[in-house]
Amino acid sequence: MPKINASTVAEHRAHQREALIKAAIDLLVNEGAAAVTPAAVGARAGLARSSVYQYFDSSAALLATITEEAFRRSNEALADAMAEASGPVARVEAFFRESLRLGAEGAHRPAAALMSAGLPPACQERLMELHLEQVEPFRAAVREIGAPDPALTADLIAGMLHTALAAVERGVPLGTVTDRTLTLVRRCLSPADGTVRAGREGD
Numbered sequence: 001m002p003k004i005n006a007s008t009v010a011e012h013r014a015h016q017r018e019a020l021i022k023a024a025i026d027l028l029v030n031e032g033a034a035a036v037t038p039a040a041v042g043a044r045a046g047l048a049r050s051s052v053y054q055y056f057d058s059s060a061a062l063l064a065t066i067t068e069e070a071f072r073r074s075n076e077a078l079a080d081a082m083a084e085a086s087g088p089v090a091r092v093e094a095f096f097r098e099s100l101r102l103g104a105e106g107a108h109r110p111a112a113a114l115m116s117a118g119l120p121p122a123c124q125e126r127l128m129e130l131h132l133e134q135v136e137p138f139r140a141a142v143r144e145i146g147a148p149d150p151a152l153t154a155d156l157i158a159g160m161l162h163t164a165l166a167a168v169e170r171g172v173p174l175g176t177v178t179d180r181t182l183t184l185v186r187r188c189l190s191p192a193d194g195t196v197r198a199g200r201e202g203d
Contacts, residue, residue: 017055019045021069024062029109033117036062063114063123070110071130074102082137088144089189093182095138096161100181103165104174145189157188 023044027035037059042052056062081098085091102108114127139154147153164181168174 013055016045016047016051020047020052020055020062021065024066025070025110028063028066028113028117029106033063033114033119036066038062060123063117063119064126066110067114067123067127067130070107070114071134074107074111075134077102077107078134078137082141088141089186091141092138092145092157092185092189095141096164096181096185097178099161100164100168100174100178103168108165142189147189153188157185160184160188 020041024036024041027040027044038052038056039049041056041062042049045052056065078095078098081094082091085094099108111127111131114123119127135154135158138158139151142154142157143150160181164177167177
């Protein structure tokens with residue numbers, strides 16, 4: 001019987017599952033979806049393949065779990081950041097600021113790798129559902145601001161975020177990218193009279 005390195009069996013299993021997910025994400029990001037197999041994931045995590053099958057019965061199950069986990073963790077971080085913001089402009093800024101922070105940490109890489117992995121249609125549909133769930137709070141804030149053609153405005157501003165994330169990936173300092181991006185976002189969301197509501201509570 002394998003040694004249990006936790007206070008309870010349930011905690012031990014949770015730790016092993018987390019280690020397998022981290023190993024699978026590492027393989028996905030660095031070697032592609034085809035590399036995410038039970039044997040490879042077990043080897044990367046330091047566990048026997050038989051141990052992997054206690055949690056995931058196939059490569060597809062591993063990829064499905066990565067998909068859900070990648071978005072869940074990012075969504076929780078984004079929701080927490082936006083919850084602390086006061087007003088729709090501040091929520092948009094919080095969404096951008098946290099998205100860029102997550103990007104600097106590499107949190108978006110699993111989803112990006114999955115989107116380019118040529119997954120089956122059902123998996124691609126789930127990815128799109130999760131993406132839409134992630135951006136809906138941002139889009140709702142843009143609608144609340146009252147911007148003209150809010151759907152188009154949100155799409156255009158989201159394009160700015162993608163460009164900013166790419167800059168962070170290239171090594172441009174996070175603070176520089178964040179400050180410049182938020183300046184442009186405020187301009188995009190300014191009313192016709194040119195005023196901009198405060199981006200942070202208390203400003």
